[in-house]
Amino acid sequence: MSSIPESYADVKARIAGAAQLAGRPADDVELVAVSKTWPAETVAELAGCGHDLFGENRVQEIEAKAPSLPSKLRWHFIGHLQKNKVRKVLPLVEAIHSIDSAELAQRTDGIARELGLYPKVYLQVNTAAESSKFGFTPDGLRAGLESLLALERLEIVGLMAIPPVARRPEDARPDFVALRELRDELADRSGTPLPGLSMGMSHDFEVAIAEGATVVRVGSSIFGRRPKPPRR
Numbered sequence: 001m002s003s004i005p006e007s008y009a010d011v012k013a014r015i016a017g018a019a020q021l022a023g024r025p026a027d028d029v030e031l032v033a034v035s036k037t038w039p040a041e042t043v044a045e046l047a048g049c050g051h052d053l054f055g056e057n058r059v060q061e062i063e064a065k066a067p068s069l070p071s072k073l074r075w076h077f078i079g080h081l082q083k084n085k086v087r088k089v090l091p092l093v094e095a096i097h098s099i100d101s102a103e104l105a106q107r108t109d110g111i112a113r114e115l116g117l118y119p120k121v122y123l124q125v126n127t128a129a130e131s132s133k134f135g136f137t138p139d140g141l142r143a144g145l146e147s148l149l150a151l152e153r154l155e156i157v158g159l160m161a162i163p164p165v166a167r168r169p170e171d172a173r174p175d176f177v178a179l180r181e182l183r184d185e186l187a188d189r190s191g192t193p194l195p196g197l198s199m200g201m202s203h204d205f206e207v208a209i210a211e212g213a214t215v216v217r218v219g220s221s222i223f224g225r226r227p228k229p230p231r232r
């Protein structure tokens with residue numbers, strides 16, 4: 001097994017390569033290192049390589065890890081966010097990738113107002129209409145975008161998707177294309193650019209970059225296979 005610095009260098013090189021093939025500068029694509037389930041020491045090891053952007057899907061994990069780590073680290077929330085966790089998560093993170101319903105958007109807007117914050121958010125789209133996944137349907141977003149954009153405190157930077165787990169990276173391409181095309185359509189209709197596309201994980205991030213990803217969320221390709229979550 002390769003070390004975290006080696007794996008990180010490899011992922012960074014593959015991101016740069018995929019961006020170059022797509023005719024985009026490498027710094028067009030942000031890397032969120034998904035550190036869920038890994039302890040603070042593991043995050044510190046990657047931070048030691050000069051990386052400062054981490055993704056987590058549980059509020060409690062950010063609360064547990066962040067205090068012992070350099071305060072310059074930036075955290076993105078990437079998992080389903082329960083409404084009763086919004087108040088806790090907002091002061092801890094730079095962005096939320098997973099605003100997956102109008103109710104959650106409204107709630108986040110209201111609490112951001114109370115806290116004096118303007119969070120960056122991505123709207124999560126259930127591109128494959130999987131019943132097991134959270135997110136707006138494309139039609140739901142077409143119908144609801146205007147009222148979402150009217151929420152004063154949310155800086156809606158773009159769209160996010162988690163395509164179904166596929167055997168080959170290529171299998172996810174139609175979902176990445178669908179997300180980009182939906183973004184183009186919504187940007188056009190609303191006159192709001194929506195520049196961000198959060199898509200691509202360990203096994204398909206190069207395909208996602210080819211299709212326009214501006215943020216990839218990569219965990220196991222950097223850190224290795226995740227430890228089993230603790231029993232609760």
Ligand SMILES: *Cc1c(COP(=O)(O)O)cnc(C)c1O
Nearest residue numbers: 034057078201202217218219220
């Ligand atoms: C866990 C997770 C990732 C990272 O997955 P890997 O396959 O380990 O890269 C990315 N996005 C979300 C939403 C996740 O929950």
